[in-house]
Every structure is written in structure tokens, then in C-alpha cells.
Amino acid sequence: RDMAKVFAWMRPNDLIWSYFVNNYLLGKEPPAFDILYWNNDNTRLPAALHGDLLDFFKHNPLSHPGGLEVCGTPIDLQKVTVDSFSVAGINDHITPWDAVYRSTLLLGGERRFVLSNSGHVQSILNPPSNPKANYVENGKLSSDPRAWYYDAKRVDGSWWTQWLAWIQQRSGAQKETHMALGNQNYPPMEAAPGTYVRVR
Known part of the structure; x- marks a missing residue:
């Protein structure tokens, strides 16, 4: 609260x-x-x-290499080389979009940044069925968020479809969905929430 x-x-x-x-x-x-x-x-x-x-x-210890240490290991986000897809909301009052943009620049690997047209929650909950959905994007990330925004292009529709294509390119082969719980080695025990929840 x-x-x-x-x-x-x-x-x-x-x-x-x-x-x-x-x-x-x-x-x-x-x-x-x-x-x-x-x-x-x-x-x-x-x-x-x-x-x-x-x-x-x-x-903000993650903003500089070694500013945070976990179990004796200094953290350097530039060493994170996995690709990233960052989303911010232009009207977000909790996480300002330019701060999310600067966070994107801290990461290594291939980075993509999308600026959605809403606030903190609605920028993320922005399905393709939303007629008001749009976002801006600029493939060239500069050190200045305002310069990036000035050169960005507006795209009508939800960023979800772009993210889906992005994640599918980086995913393995699809597997058949299991329709039953458990398997031969690990049979299901009982219905949720389970005795381990109730006994605590």
C-alpha cells in the first residue's frame, strides 16, 4: 500500500x-x-x-561497471551480450522513457528500443486490437534520447507484432504443447494449490 x-x-x-x-x-x-x-x-x-x-x-549501481557486486562478482551490463528488446511508454510517470532508453544503452549485444504511445501500464498492455495503438522507433541508437526521438518514425499499431517476430527469430523449434500434467518420471501429485501450500 x-x-x-x-x-x-x-x-x-x-x-x-x-x-x-x-x-x-x-x-x-x-x-x-x-x-x-x-x-x-x-x-x-x-x-x-x-x-x-x-x-x-x-x-543506480548498475549504471557503471562494477558498481554492484553479487556473491563476489562485479556486475558489468556491457558484458551481457544476449540481444535485448526494450519498451518504454512516452507518458510513463514512474519509469520515464528516456531513463529506459539510457538503460538499453547499458547492455551489450544487439539492442532494440521501442517507444509506445501510452503510460506505465497501457504502454505494455497494448494489443493489436487497440485502435489507438502506435509507437515510434529508430534503428540507430545514439547517446542522446532526444536526438533518437527526433529522428524516430511513428508506426501505427501495436509493438506486440514486432516483438513477436523478434522473439520468434531468436527461438528454437516449436514443440507440441503438453495437454496433461506431469510425465512418466514425475506424475502429478494432487490438485492445486497442493498440501505444501496448505500446511504452511
């Missing part, structure tokens, strides 16, 4: 005052909106993890 409040106060006109006026003062029922319902599904964070996230936010 505390994290959700922080995010809400980043956009108080949209995420606090509009509900106060429309729902509390005017007595209107909020319209059904699938993304807000999904957004309301909060996850509890342990206090230590919350603190670590704030430290990451403040110091």
Missing part, C-alpha cells in the same frame, strides 16, 4: 483528486476499467526489499 501511495502521489490529479471529486463529492460510481483493476492488485514487499529498491533508485 505504501508503494502504491507513492506512485499515486506522482500523478495526484489523475490518481487521487479525480476519484475524490467524482466518487466522494459527486457520488458517481467509477466506471469499470480493466487496467485499473489489474493495477489495484498490490504485492506485499518485505521492508528490506523496499529499502533496497530505494537505494537502487538513489544510487
Whole structure:
């Protein structure tokens, strides 16, 4: 709840005052909106993890080689040579698009960056059936996000189809879907959620 409040106060006109006026003062029922319902599904964070996230936010140790060490190994994102496909939302108030762009530049390998036309959630939940979907892309990544944006081309439609083609080029042969749980060596034990959940 505390994290959700922080995010809400980043956009108080949209995420606090509009509900106060429309729902509390005017007595209107909020319209059904699938993304807000999904957004309301909060996850509890342990206090230590919350603190670590704030430290990451403040110091950003991954932005320079060796700034973070894990089990004695210094981390250098340039050594990550697997291809990457990064997506940002132009109206994202939580993760500004130019920060995502700069994060893309930290990685090694072949990098692709796409800027979707929405905010934090809707830029990702942007299926091909969405008539308002569009994105911008520029195959040449420069060190300046604004220069990249200036030369980028607008594409109508969802970025999902581009990502699907990208991931299919990097995937192995398709295998037949297993329609039953388990196999000869590992038979299914019982119906979900299982006794190991209930006994805890």
C-alpha cells in the first residue's frame, strides 16, 4: 500500500483528486476499467526489499561497471551480450522513457528500443486490437534520447507484432504443447494449490 501511495502521489490529479471529486463529492460510481483493476492488485514487499529498491533508485549501481557486486562478482551490463528488446511508454510517470532508453544503452549485444504511445501500464498492455495503438522507433541508437526521438518514425499499431517476430527469430523449434500434467518420471501429485501450500 505504501508503494502504491507513492506512485499515486506522482500523478495526484489523475490518481487521487479525480476519484475524490467524482466518487466522494459527486457520488458517481467509477466506471469499470480493466487496467485499473489489474493495477489495484498490490504485492506485499518485505521492508528490506523496499529499502533496497530505494537505494537502487538513489544510487543506480548498475549504471557503471562494477558498481554492484553479487556473491563476489562485479556486475558489468556491457558484458551481457544476449540481444535485448526494450519498451518504454512516452507518458510513463514512474519509469520515464528516456531513463529506459539510457538503460538499453547499458547492455551489450544487439539492442532494440521501442517507444509506445501510452503510460506505465497501457504502454505494455497494448494489443493489436487497440485502435489507438502506435509507437515510434529508430534503428540507430545514439547517446542522446532526444536526438533518437527526433529522428524516430511513428508506426501505427501495436509493438506486440514486432516483438513477436523478434522473439520468434531468436527461438528454437516449436514443440507440441503438453495437454496433461506431469510425465512418466514425475506424475502429478494432487490438485492445486497442493498440501505444501496448505500446511504452511
